Amino acid sequence: MVGVTAMNSGWQKNVLRNFEQASKDYNVHAKLQRAVAWRLAKHCSRNHIPLGYWIDLGSGTGLLADALEICTPLQTVLRVDGSRGMLALNRANSQTQQWDLNLGLPACPEPPTLLASSFTLQWLSNPQYRIEEWFKALAPKGWLALALPVDGSFPQWQDASITANVPYTALPLPSKTNLLNGIPKNCIRYQRLHNFTQRTTQLAQILKPIRKAGSQASYKQSLRVGEWRLLNKAWNRSKDNNIELTWRVLFLLLQR
Numbered sequence: 001m002v003g004v005t006a007m008n009s010g011w012q013k014n015v016l017r018n019f020e021q022a023s024k025d026y027n028v029h030a031k032l033q034r035a036v037a038w039r040l041a042k043h044c045s046r047n048h049i050p051l052g053y054w055i056d057l058g059s060g061t062g063l064l065a066d067a068l069e070i071c072t073p074l075q076t077v078l079r080v081d082g083s084r085g086m087l088a089l090n091r092a093n094s095q096t097q098q099w100d101l102n103l104g105l106p107a108c109p110e111p112p113t114l115l116a117s118s119f120t121l122q123w124l125s126n127p128q129y130r131i132e133e134w135f136k137a138l139a140p141k142g143w144l145a146l147a148l149p150v151d152g153s154f155p156q157w158q159d160a161s162i163t164a165n166v167p168y169t170a171l172p173l174p175s176k177t178n179l180l181n182g183i184p185k186n187c188i189r190y191q192r193l194h195n196f197t198q199r200t201t202q203l204a205q206i207l208k209p210i211r212k213a214g215s216q217a218s219y220k221q222s223l224r225v226g227e228w229r230l231l232n233k234a235w236n237r238s239k240d241n242n243i244e245l246t247w248r249v250l251f252l253l254l255q256r
C-alpha cells in the first residue's frame with residue numbers, strides 16, 4: 001500500500017499536475033476507466049441507493065458521475081476533483097467542485113447517501129485512511145462505491161523488470177486487505193476483483209494510454225532509453241506475438 005511517509009506534497013502536486021496536463025486528452029485514452037465507471041454505476045443502480053446527496057470523488061471528466069446520472073435519472077452527482085482542467089470537461093450544467101481530497105472531504109450540506117469513486121483512491125496519500133474517512137461520512141444506510149486498481153496488477157511488467165534487471169517503475173498499489181482493515185465486515189455488500197487485460201503489439205502502445213491519461217507519476221525515476229529496450233525485450237509475448245498488460249481492479253460496495 002502507498003504509505004503516508006512515501007508521499008510528500010511535492011509528489012502530490014506532481015500527480016495533480018500530470019492529470020491537469022492530460023485533461024484534454026483524458027477521455028480519448030481512458031477506455032478502461034470508462035468501462036470500469038459503467039460497471040460500477042450498474043452495480044450501484046442494482047442496489048437501490050437512496051436518492052440524496054451523491055458525490056463522485058476524483059471525478060476527472062465525469063465518466064462515473066455521468067454513468068450514475070444515466071442509471072438513476074432523478075439524481076444529480078456532484079463532481080469533485082483537484083484538477084480544474086478535468087472539471088472543465090464535465091458535461092454542461094453539471095455541479096463541480098475543485099478540491100484536494102488529501103485534505104479530507106469537502107464540506108457537505110448534508111451527509112451523502114452515496115460517495116462513489118473510480119480510479120482515484122490509489123492516487124491519494126493514504127488510501128486506507130481515506131476509505132475509512134469516506135465510510136464514516138456517509139448518511140446512515142448510505143453507500144460507498146469504489147473501483148480502483150490494486151496490488152497484483154501488471155504481473156507481466158513486474159516479470160519483465162525482474163528478467164531485464166531494471167527497476168519496476170509502476171505506482172505501488174494498495175491491497176484489498178489493507179483497504180478493508182477498518183471496515184466492519186457486515187457492511188461489505190459487494191467485493192470482486194476483475195482482471196482486465198490489454199493487448200497490443202508494441203510496449204510503447206500499451207504504456208502510452210497510462211501517460212496520456214495523466215497516470216504516469218511514479219516514486220521511481222523514469223527508465224533510461226536503454227532500460228526501456230531491455231524491458232521490451234524481456235516482456236513475454238503471447239502466441240500471437242502480442243504484449244499484454246493486466247490490471248486487477250477491485251470493485252467494492254459498502255453500506256453504513
Ligand SMILES: C[S@@+](CC[C@H](N)C(=O)[O-])C[C@H]1O[C@@H](n2cnc3c(N)ncnc32)[C@H](O)[C@@H]1O
Pocket residue numbers: 012015016019020030033034037057058059060061062063064080081082083086099100101102117118119120123124215
Ligand atoms: C485516473 S483519474 C480518474 C478519473 C475518473 N474517476 C475516471 O474514472 O475517469 C484520477 C483523478 O483523480 C484526481 N485526483 C488525483 N489526486 C487528487 C487529489 N489529491 N484531490 C482531488 N482529486 C485528485 C485527478 O485529477 C484525476 O482526475
